[in-house]
Amino acid sequence: MIKKFLKNKKADFISFNVLMHILEIMFIITVAVFVFFIVHVDKKINTFPIESEILLNRILYNNNGLWLYDEELDRLYPGILEFENFNNKEKIEQSLSRSIYYGNQNTRAAAELILEDINEVKEFDPIYYNEEKYKEWVEWYKAGVTEGSGGRKGKTRKFYVLIKKEEGLVPGTLDITILIPNR
Protein backbone atom coordinates (compact mmCIF):
# COMPACT_ATOMS: atom_id res chain seq x y z
CA MET A 1 0.00 0.00 0.00
CA ILE A 2 2.89 2.36 0.85
CA LYS A 3 4.49 1.50 -2.47
CA LYS A 4 1.30 2.39 -4.18
CA PHE A 5 1.04 5.64 -2.25
CA LEU A 6 4.61 6.65 -3.09
CA LYS A 7 4.16 5.88 -6.76
CA ASN A 8 1.00 7.95 -6.94
CA LYS A 9 2.48 11.27 -8.09
CA LYS A 10 -0.86 12.83 -8.36
CA ALA A 11 -1.76 12.10 -4.79
CA ASP A 12 -3.26 15.11 -3.11
CA PHE A 13 -2.00 14.00 0.29
CA ILE A 14 1.31 15.28 1.77
CA SER A 15 4.04 14.25 -0.68
CA PHE A 16 7.06 12.08 -0.14
CA ASN A 17 9.42 15.03 -0.74
CA VAL A 18 7.76 17.13 1.96
CA LEU A 19 7.92 14.19 4.33
CA MET A 20 11.64 13.86 3.65
CA HIS A 21 12.14 17.56 4.25
CA ILE A 22 10.52 17.26 7.66
CA LEU A 23 12.76 14.32 8.52
CA GLU A 24 15.86 16.21 7.36
CA ILE A 25 14.91 19.23 9.48
CA MET A 26 14.42 17.02 12.48
CA PHE A 27 17.82 15.49 11.85
CA ILE A 28 19.53 18.88 11.57
CA ILE A 29 17.85 20.09 14.76
CA THR A 30 19.05 16.96 16.55
CA VAL A 31 22.62 17.57 15.36
CA ALA A 32 22.44 21.25 16.37
CA VAL A 33 21.11 20.41 19.84
CA PHE A 34 23.81 17.77 20.22
CA VAL A 35 26.54 20.26 19.28
CA PHE A 36 25.06 22.82 21.66
CA PHE A 37 25.14 20.32 24.50
CA ILE A 38 28.69 19.24 23.73
CA VAL A 39 29.84 22.84 23.83
CA HIS A 40 27.80 24.20 26.70
CA VAL A 41 26.91 21.36 28.97
CA ASP A 42 29.48 18.62 28.83
CA LYS A 43 32.13 20.38 30.90
CA LYS A 44 33.67 17.88 33.23
CA ILE A 45 35.26 20.36 35.57
CA ASN A 46 34.10 20.16 39.13
CA THR A 47 34.56 23.58 40.71
CA PHE A 48 32.06 23.02 43.50
CA PRO A 49 34.66 22.76 46.31
CA ILE A 50 36.12 26.18 45.52
CA GLU A 51 32.78 27.82 44.68
CA SER A 52 31.20 26.69 47.92
CA GLU A 53 34.23 27.81 49.93
CA ILE A 54 34.12 31.26 48.32
CA LEU A 55 30.40 31.56 49.05
CA LEU A 56 30.99 30.56 52.68
CA ASN A 57 33.67 33.23 52.92
CA ARG A 58 31.34 35.83 51.47
CA ILE A 59 28.77 35.03 54.13
CA LEU A 60 31.39 35.00 56.89
CA TYR A 61 33.43 38.07 55.99
CA ASN A 62 31.11 40.45 54.10
CA ASN A 63 29.58 43.39 55.87
CA ASN A 64 26.14 41.90 55.34
CA GLY A 65 24.47 42.73 58.65
CA LEU A 66 25.19 39.36 60.25
CA TRP A 67 28.39 40.47 61.94
CA LEU A 68 29.26 43.24 64.36
CA TYR A 69 30.38 46.33 62.46
CA ASP A 70 32.06 49.41 63.92
CA GLU A 71 31.13 52.25 61.60
CA GLU A 72 33.57 54.73 63.13
CA LEU A 73 36.54 52.46 62.42
CA ASP A 74 34.98 50.92 59.31
CA ARG A 75 35.84 47.59 60.87
CA LEU A 76 33.97 44.32 60.75
CA TYR A 77 34.23 41.72 63.51
CA PRO A 78 33.55 38.38 61.78
CA GLY A 79 32.57 35.80 64.35
CA ILE A 80 30.60 38.21 66.56
CA LEU A 81 27.02 37.81 65.40
CA GLU A 82 24.53 40.69 65.75
CA PHE A 83 21.60 38.88 67.29
CA GLU A 84 19.22 41.81 66.78
CA ASN A 85 19.82 41.68 63.03
CA PHE A 86 19.66 37.88 62.90
CA ASN A 87 16.25 38.00 64.54
CA ASN A 88 14.94 40.35 61.86
CA LYS A 89 14.54 37.68 59.17
CA GLU A 90 13.30 39.95 56.39
CA LYS A 91 16.02 42.54 56.89
CA ILE A 92 18.90 40.09 57.14
CA GLU A 93 17.77 38.02 54.16
CA GLN A 94 17.46 41.14 52.06
CA SER A 95 20.90 42.25 53.18
CA LEU A 96 22.40 38.86 52.29
CA SER A 97 20.79 39.01 48.84
CA ARG A 98 22.23 42.48 48.24
CA SER A 99 25.73 41.51 49.33
CA ILE A 100 25.78 38.34 47.17
CA TYR A 101 23.82 39.39 44.13
CA TYR A 102 23.55 36.96 41.20
CA GLY A 103 20.83 38.94 39.43
CA ASN A 104 17.06 39.21 39.91
CA GLN A 105 16.58 35.51 39.32
CA ASN A 106 19.21 33.77 41.38
CA THR A 107 19.64 30.24 40.07
CA ARG A 108 23.29 29.99 41.09
CA ALA A 109 23.43 29.47 44.84
CA ALA A 110 21.41 29.21 48.02
CA ALA A 111 22.17 28.78 51.70
CA GLU A 112 20.58 28.09 55.06
CA LEU A 113 21.96 29.48 58.33
CA ILE A 114 20.98 27.87 61.63
CA LEU A 115 22.02 29.56 64.86
CA GLU A 116 22.18 27.78 68.18
CA ASP A 117 22.79 29.25 71.63
CA ILE A 118 25.11 26.78 73.34
CA ASN A 119 24.22 27.87 76.91
CA GLU A 120 20.47 27.66 76.48
CA VAL A 121 20.67 24.73 74.01
CA LYS A 122 18.21 26.68 71.91
CA GLU A 123 17.97 26.66 68.13
CA PHE A 124 16.61 29.82 66.51
CA ASP A 125 14.54 30.05 63.34
CA PRO A 126 16.86 29.58 60.37
CA ILE A 127 17.52 32.37 57.91
CA TYR A 128 18.09 31.85 54.22
CA TYR A 129 20.01 33.20 51.34
CA ASN A 130 17.75 32.63 48.30
CA GLU A 131 15.09 30.80 50.35
CA GLU A 132 12.83 29.81 47.46
CA LYS A 133 15.58 27.98 45.58
CA TYR A 134 17.05 26.51 48.74
CA LYS A 135 13.79 24.78 49.63
CA GLU A 136 13.47 23.49 46.07
CA TRP A 137 17.05 22.27 45.74
CA VAL A 138 17.42 20.77 49.19
CA GLU A 139 14.99 18.00 48.24
CA TRP A 140 17.18 17.04 45.30
CA TYR A 141 20.26 17.22 47.47
CA LYS A 142 18.72 15.06 50.19
CA ALA A 143 17.62 12.57 47.55
CA GLY A 144 21.24 12.27 46.48
CA VAL A 145 20.83 13.89 43.05
CA THR A 146 24.24 15.49 43.04
CA GLU A 147 25.70 14.40 39.71
CA GLY A 148 24.97 15.45 36.12
CA SER A 149 23.60 18.67 34.74
CA GLY A 150 20.44 18.54 36.88
CA GLY A 151 22.22 17.75 40.14
CA ARG A 152 22.73 20.01 43.15
CA LYS A 153 25.82 19.77 45.28
CA GLY A 154 25.86 20.81 48.90
CA LYS A 155 28.09 21.35 51.88
CA THR A 156 27.39 22.01 55.58
CA ARG A 157 29.88 23.60 57.93
CA LYS A 158 29.63 24.47 61.61
CA PHE A 159 31.22 27.64 62.99
CA TYR A 160 31.65 28.67 66.58
CA VAL A 161 30.50 32.27 67.04
CA LEU A 162 29.85 34.79 69.77
CA ILE A 163 26.26 36.02 69.81
CA LYS A 164 25.95 39.69 70.72
CA LYS A 165 22.84 40.00 72.84
CA GLU A 166 21.70 42.76 75.19
CA GLU A 167 23.21 40.96 78.18
CA GLY A 168 26.58 40.61 76.43
CA LEU A 169 28.40 38.03 74.32
CA VAL A 170 27.22 34.44 74.57
CA PRO A 171 28.74 31.40 72.82
CA GLY A 172 26.88 29.80 69.96
CA THR A 173 27.22 27.80 66.77
CA LEU A 174 26.23 28.72 63.25
CA ASP A 175 25.55 25.89 60.80
CA ILE A 176 25.75 27.02 57.19
CA THR A 177 24.52 24.77 54.39
CA ILE A 178 25.44 25.81 50.87
CA LEU A 179 23.67 24.44 47.78
CA ILE A 180 24.96 25.02 44.25
CA PRO A 181 23.46 23.48 41.09
CA ASN A 182 25.83 21.80 38.65
CA ARG A 183 26.76 23.68 35.47
Next chain:
Amino acid sequence: MKKRGIFLNKKAQGDIESYFIIIKLILAIAAIAAMSAYVYSVASDTFFHKLYFSRDIAFMVNTLYPPPGNIYQQYERKGLDKFEIDFNEQKVQIKEEDIKKKGLSFNYFYATDLNYIFEKYAIKNSNKMDFQKSSDIFEISNELNKKLRLLKCPDINSNDLEWKQKFFLIDPDYSYNEKEKLIVGSIGFSLYNKFENKGTTIINIENINEQIRKSNREIEELMEKSDVTISIRIGDYPNNNNVKVYTSSIGDENLVKKRKKLGCLIINELFYDKDLNNIFTGGNVVNVNPKHIKKDYGEVLNNDKISIIIEIGNIQSDKIKNLENIGTITKIANSIYNGVKKYYD
Protein backbone atom coordinates in the same frame (compact mmCIF):
# COMPACT_ATOMS: atom_id res chain seq x y z
CA MET B 1 -14.42 16.60 -8.07
CA LYS B 2 -13.05 18.32 -4.95
CA LYS B 3 -9.41 17.57 -4.14
CA ARG B 4 -8.53 15.88 -0.86
CA GLY B 5 -5.51 16.25 1.50
CA ILE B 6 -3.57 19.07 3.16
CA PHE B 7 -2.36 20.72 -0.04
CA LEU B 8 -5.05 21.52 -2.47
CA ASN B 9 -2.89 21.94 -5.57
CA LYS B 10 0.63 21.39 -6.91
CA LYS B 11 1.49 25.11 -6.88
CA ALA B 12 0.74 25.41 -3.17
CA GLN B 13 2.76 22.27 -2.52
CA GLY B 14 5.70 23.67 -4.52
CA ASP B 15 5.66 26.86 -2.46
CA ILE B 16 5.64 24.92 0.77
CA GLU B 17 8.58 22.82 -0.43
CA SER B 18 10.52 26.01 -1.18
CA TYR B 19 9.90 27.22 2.36
CA PHE B 20 11.12 23.93 3.71
CA ILE B 21 14.31 24.20 1.66
CA ILE B 22 14.93 27.73 3.03
CA ILE B 23 14.36 26.59 6.63
CA LYS B 24 16.66 23.64 6.04
CA LEU B 25 19.38 25.87 4.62
CA ILE B 26 19.17 28.22 7.63
CA LEU B 27 19.34 25.32 10.06
CA ALA B 28 22.17 23.69 8.15
CA ILE B 29 24.18 26.93 8.19
CA ALA B 30 23.54 27.32 11.93
CA ALA B 31 24.58 23.73 12.59
CA ILE B 32 27.71 24.07 10.43
CA ALA B 33 28.61 27.33 12.17
CA ALA B 34 28.18 25.74 15.61
CA MET B 35 30.19 22.67 14.62
CA SER B 36 32.95 24.66 12.96
CA ALA B 37 33.15 26.93 16.02
CA TYR B 38 33.48 23.86 18.20
CA VAL B 39 36.08 22.31 15.92
CA TYR B 40 37.90 25.66 15.75
CA SER B 41 37.93 25.90 19.53
CA VAL B 42 39.32 22.39 19.90
CA ALA B 43 41.81 22.79 17.03
CA SER B 44 43.13 26.11 18.32
CA ASP B 45 43.22 24.77 21.86
CA THR B 46 40.96 27.55 23.13
CA PHE B 47 38.08 25.40 24.28
CA PHE B 48 39.65 24.56 27.60
CA HIS B 49 41.16 28.03 27.97
CA LYS B 50 37.77 29.70 27.64
CA LEU B 51 36.28 27.26 30.10
CA TYR B 52 39.11 27.83 32.55
CA PHE B 53 39.38 31.61 32.22
CA SER B 54 35.63 32.23 32.48
CA ARG B 55 35.46 30.33 35.77
CA ASP B 56 38.74 31.57 37.16
CA ILE B 57 37.88 35.22 36.52
CA ALA B 58 34.39 34.78 38.00
CA PHE B 59 35.94 33.24 41.13
CA MET B 60 38.41 36.10 41.34
CA VAL B 61 35.54 38.62 41.38
CA ASN B 62 33.74 36.59 44.05
CA THR B 63 36.87 36.31 46.17
CA LEU B 64 37.76 40.00 46.15
CA TYR B 65 34.47 41.29 47.53
CA PRO B 66 34.70 40.15 51.19
CA PRO B 67 38.17 41.32 52.32
CA PRO B 68 38.11 44.66 54.14
CA GLY B 69 39.91 47.82 53.03
CA ASN B 70 41.27 48.72 49.64
CA ILE B 71 42.27 45.82 47.44
CA TYR B 72 44.35 45.81 44.31
CA GLN B 73 44.90 42.58 42.49
CA GLN B 74 46.56 42.10 39.13
CA TYR B 75 45.39 39.03 37.25
CA GLU B 76 47.96 37.80 34.77
CA ARG B 77 47.68 34.66 32.68
CA LYS B 78 49.54 33.52 29.60
CA GLY B 79 47.20 33.26 26.61
CA LEU B 80 44.60 35.65 27.99
CA ASP B 81 45.36 38.09 25.16
CA LYS B 82 43.70 35.75 22.64
CA PHE B 83 40.32 36.58 24.13
CA GLU B 84 37.91 39.41 24.57
CA ILE B 85 36.48 39.46 28.08
CA ASP B 86 33.35 41.27 29.09
CA PHE B 87 31.32 41.50 32.27
CA ASN B 88 27.57 41.73 31.91
CA GLU B 89 24.66 40.92 34.18
CA GLN B 90 26.75 38.98 36.70
CA LYS B 91 28.37 36.93 33.94
CA VAL B 92 31.95 36.78 32.69
CA GLN B 93 31.75 36.42 28.93
CA ILE B 94 34.83 35.24 27.09
CA LYS B 95 35.33 34.70 23.37
CA GLU B 96 38.05 34.70 20.76
CA GLU B 97 39.24 38.21 20.15
CA ASP B 98 40.72 37.78 16.67
CA ILE B 99 38.21 35.62 14.84
CA LYS B 100 35.00 36.50 16.60
CA LYS B 101 32.71 34.79 14.12
CA LYS B 102 34.39 31.44 14.61
CA GLY B 103 34.64 31.50 18.36
CA LEU B 104 31.92 30.39 20.70
CA SER B 105 31.53 32.54 23.77
CA PHE B 106 31.73 30.99 27.23
CA ASN B 107 29.97 32.44 30.24
CA TYR B 108 30.32 31.94 33.95
CA PHE B 109 28.53 33.56 36.84
CA TYR B 110 29.79 35.78 39.61
CA ALA B 111 27.94 37.66 42.33
CA THR B 112 28.27 41.40 42.78
CA ASP B 113 27.77 43.28 46.04
CA LEU B 114 25.14 45.99 45.54
CA ASN B 115 26.79 48.09 48.25
CA TYR B 116 29.59 48.76 45.75
CA ILE B 117 29.46 50.53 42.41
CA PHE B 118 30.58 47.98 39.84
CA GLU B 119 32.64 49.53 37.05
CA LYS B 120 34.07 47.39 34.29
CA TYR B 121 35.74 47.81 30.98
CA ALA B 122 36.02 45.20 28.26
CA ILE B 123 39.47 43.60 28.29
CA LYS B 124 41.13 43.07 24.92
CA ASN B 125 44.61 42.14 23.68
CA SER B 126 46.08 41.87 27.12
CA ASN B 127 47.50 39.14 29.32
CA LYS B 128 46.74 41.25 32.36
CA MET B 129 43.72 42.74 34.02
CA ASP B 130 43.41 44.77 37.19
CA PHE B 131 40.86 44.27 39.93
CA GLN B 132 40.50 47.14 42.36
CA LYS B 133 38.20 47.59 45.29
CA SER B 134 38.00 50.75 47.34
CA SER B 135 35.50 51.78 50.00
CA ASP B 136 32.56 51.90 47.58
CA ILE B 137 33.79 51.00 44.08
CA PHE B 138 34.74 47.69 42.51
CA GLU B 139 36.53 48.20 39.22
CA ILE B 140 37.85 45.82 36.58
CA SER B 141 40.05 47.26 33.84
CA ASN B 142 43.45 46.80 32.26
CA GLU B 143 44.79 50.06 33.54
CA LEU B 144 45.54 50.99 37.12
CA ASN B 145 43.24 53.71 38.38
CA LYS B 146 45.39 55.39 41.00
CA LYS B 147 42.60 57.45 42.49
CA LEU B 148 40.62 54.34 43.25
CA ARG B 149 43.35 53.15 45.59
CA LEU B 150 43.13 56.25 47.71
CA LEU B 151 41.46 56.07 51.09
CA LYS B 152 38.47 58.18 52.05
CA CYS B 153 39.72 60.50 54.76
CA PRO B 154 37.65 61.81 57.70
CA ASP B 155 35.86 65.05 56.92
CA ILE B 156 37.12 67.42 59.62
CA ASN B 157 38.65 70.87 59.44
CA SER B 158 42.36 70.80 60.29
CA ASN B 159 43.51 74.01 58.60
CA ASP B 160 46.24 76.00 60.31
CA LEU B 161 48.16 78.57 58.30
CA GLU B 162 50.82 78.82 60.99
CA TRP B 163 51.55 75.12 60.88
CA LYS B 164 55.15 75.59 59.83
CA GLN B 165 55.85 77.13 63.23
CA LYS B 166 54.69 74.01 65.03
CA PHE B 167 57.12 71.74 66.77
CA PHE B 168 57.32 68.38 65.01
CA LEU B 169 59.02 65.45 66.62
CA ILE B 170 60.31 62.88 64.16
CA ASP B 171 61.04 59.50 65.65
CA PRO B 172 62.63 56.94 63.34
CA ASP B 173 62.59 53.95 65.63
CA TYR B 174 64.22 50.66 64.76
CA SER B 175 65.28 47.46 66.38
CA TYR B 176 68.88 46.35 65.99
CA ASN B 177 68.48 45.22 62.39
CA GLU B 178 71.00 47.06 60.19
CA LYS B 179 68.72 47.09 57.15
CA GLU B 180 65.83 48.53 59.14
CA LYS B 181 68.11 51.08 60.74
CA LEU B 182 69.34 52.27 57.35
CA ILE B 183 65.86 52.62 55.86
CA VAL B 184 64.04 54.14 58.80
CA GLY B 185 66.93 56.41 59.75
CA SER B 186 67.30 57.72 56.20
CA ILE B 187 63.57 58.41 55.83
CA GLY B 188 63.52 60.19 59.17
CA PHE B 189 66.53 62.30 58.33
CA SER B 190 65.22 63.18 54.89
CA LEU B 191 61.87 64.16 56.40
CA TYR B 192 63.53 66.22 59.12
CA ASN B 193 65.35 68.25 56.46
CA LYS B 194 62.06 69.19 54.81
CA PHE B 195 60.61 70.94 57.87
CA GLU B 196 61.48 74.60 58.03
CA ASN B 197 60.96 75.09 61.76
CA LYS B 198 64.37 74.90 63.39
CA GLY B 199 62.75 73.61 66.56
CA THR B 200 61.71 70.41 64.79
CA THR B 201 63.73 67.59 66.19
CA ILE B 202 64.69 64.13 65.16
CA ILE B 203 65.30 61.54 67.81
CA ASN B 204 66.45 57.94 68.02
CA ILE B 205 68.96 58.37 65.26
CA GLU B 206 72.69 58.23 65.40
CA ASN B 207 73.80 61.62 64.24
CA ILE B 208 76.32 61.14 61.47
CA ASN B 209 78.89 63.44 63.07
CA GLU B 210 78.25 63.24 66.75
CA GLN B 211 77.11 59.61 67.14
CA ILE B 212 74.64 60.79 69.75
CA ARG B 213 71.47 58.95 70.59
CA LYS B 214 69.08 60.81 72.87
CA SER B 215 68.39 59.41 76.32
CA ASN B 216 64.94 58.21 77.34
CA ARG B 217 64.53 61.17 79.63
CA GLU B 218 65.34 63.61 76.82
CA ILE B 219 62.89 61.81 74.55
CA GLU B 220 60.11 62.08 77.13
CA GLU B 221 60.75 65.81 77.50
CA LEU B 222 60.70 66.29 73.75
CA MET B 223 57.42 64.39 73.44
CA GLU B 224 55.89 66.63 76.09
CA LYS B 225 57.07 69.70 74.22
CA SER B 226 56.06 68.63 70.70
CA ASP B 227 52.83 69.53 68.87
CA VAL B 228 52.98 66.59 66.45
CA THR B 229 54.87 63.31 66.75
CA ILE B 230 55.61 61.26 63.64
CA SER B 231 57.20 57.93 64.40
CA ILE B 232 58.54 55.85 61.50
CA ARG B 233 59.01 52.11 61.72
CA ILE B 234 59.01 48.96 59.62
CA GLY B 235 56.51 46.17 60.14
CA ASP B 236 57.39 42.56 60.87
CA TYR B 237 54.75 40.08 59.73
CA PRO B 238 54.62 37.09 57.34
CA ASN B 239 53.06 38.47 54.14
CA ASN B 240 52.58 41.59 52.00
CA ASN B 241 54.30 44.93 52.11
CA ASN B 242 51.74 47.35 53.49
CA VAL B 243 51.77 50.84 54.88
CA LYS B 244 49.96 51.11 58.20
CA VAL B 245 49.45 54.27 60.17
CA TYR B 246 48.65 53.67 63.83
CA THR B 247 46.62 56.34 65.61
CA SER B 248 45.19 56.48 69.12
CA SER B 249 41.49 56.04 69.81
CA ILE B 250 41.87 57.86 73.14
CA GLY B 251 40.73 61.48 73.40
CA ASP B 252 37.79 63.54 72.22
CA GLU B 253 36.05 62.66 68.97
CA ASN B 254 37.56 65.52 66.97
CA LEU B 255 41.09 64.72 68.05
CA VAL B 256 40.65 61.05 67.11
CA LYS B 257 39.30 62.08 63.70
CA LYS B 258 42.18 64.51 63.16
CA ARG B 259 44.79 61.85 63.86
CA LYS B 260 43.03 59.51 61.44
CA LYS B 261 42.87 62.24 58.82
CA LEU B 262 46.61 62.90 59.05
CA GLY B 263 47.38 59.18 58.72
CA CYS B 264 44.95 58.82 55.84
CA LEU B 265 46.41 61.78 53.90
CA ILE B 266 49.95 60.43 54.31
CA ILE B 267 48.93 57.00 53.00
CA ASN B 268 47.17 58.59 50.03
CA GLU B 269 50.28 60.62 49.19
CA LEU B 270 52.40 57.46 49.33
CA PHE B 271 50.01 55.70 46.95
CA TYR B 272 49.75 58.64 44.61
CA ASP B 273 53.41 58.24 43.69
CA LYS B 274 53.58 55.73 40.84
CA ASP B 275 56.82 54.07 41.97
CA LEU B 276 55.77 53.78 45.59
CA ASN B 277 52.39 52.49 44.49
CA ASN B 278 54.14 49.48 42.98
CA ILE B 279 56.18 48.80 46.10
CA PHE B 280 53.38 48.76 48.66
CA THR B 281 50.64 46.15 48.46
CA GLY B 282 48.09 48.05 50.52
CA GLY B 283 47.57 50.64 53.18
CA ASN B 284 45.25 51.52 56.02
CA VAL B 285 44.83 53.59 59.15
CA VAL B 286 44.73 51.43 62.26
CA ASN B 287 42.96 53.17 65.11
CA VAL B 288 43.96 51.51 68.38
CA ASN B 289 43.78 51.88 72.10
CA PRO B 290 47.44 52.58 73.12
CA LYS B 291 47.01 50.55 76.29
CA HIS B 292 46.20 47.42 74.33
CA ILE B 293 49.07 47.32 71.88
CA LYS B 294 52.74 46.57 72.20
CA LYS B 295 54.51 48.76 74.73
CA ASP B 296 56.79 50.77 72.44
CA TYR B 297 53.83 51.68 70.17
CA GLY B 298 51.70 52.61 73.18
CA GLU B 299 54.36 54.95 74.51
CA VAL B 300 54.26 57.05 71.34
CA LEU B 301 50.47 57.14 71.00
CA ASN B 302 49.39 57.51 74.62
CA ASN B 303 48.94 61.29 74.79
CA ASP B 304 46.39 63.97 73.95
CA LYS B 305 48.26 65.27 70.91
CA ILE B 306 48.51 64.44 67.23
CA SER B 307 50.78 61.41 67.36
CA ILE B 308 51.06 58.77 64.69
CA ILE B 309 53.23 55.75 63.93
CA ILE B 310 53.87 55.07 60.26
CA GLU B 311 54.80 51.46 59.55
CA ILE B 312 56.50 51.62 56.15
CA GLY B 313 56.45 48.16 54.58
CA ASN B 314 57.43 44.87 56.06
CA ILE B 315 60.93 43.65 56.88
CA GLN B 316 60.00 40.10 55.82
CA SER B 317 58.80 41.12 52.36
CA ASP B 318 60.92 40.68 49.21
CA LYS B 319 59.93 44.19 48.21
CA ILE B 320 61.74 45.71 51.18
CA LYS B 321 64.94 45.87 49.15
CA ASN B 322 63.29 48.59 47.04
CA LEU B 323 63.31 50.82 50.11
CA GLU B 324 67.09 50.71 50.34
CA ASN B 325 67.30 52.98 47.32
CA ILE B 326 68.01 56.62 48.15
CA GLY B 327 65.58 57.84 45.47
CA THR B 328 62.76 55.80 47.03
CA ILE B 329 63.65 57.02 50.51
CA THR B 330 63.44 60.64 49.34
CA LYS B 331 60.07 59.95 47.70
CA ILE B 332 58.70 58.43 50.90
CA ALA B 333 59.89 61.42 52.93
CA ASN B 334 58.35 63.81 50.37
CA SER B 335 55.04 61.93 50.50
CA ILE B 336 54.92 62.08 54.29
CA TYR B 337 55.71 65.78 54.21
CA ASN B 338 53.06 66.41 51.52
CA GLY B 339 50.52 64.53 53.63
CA VAL B 340 51.28 66.81 56.59
CA LYS B 341 51.08 69.87 54.33
CA LYS B 342 47.69 68.81 52.96
CA TYR B 343 46.46 68.23 56.48
CA TYR B 344 47.13 71.83 57.47
CA ASP B 345 46.56 73.61 54.13
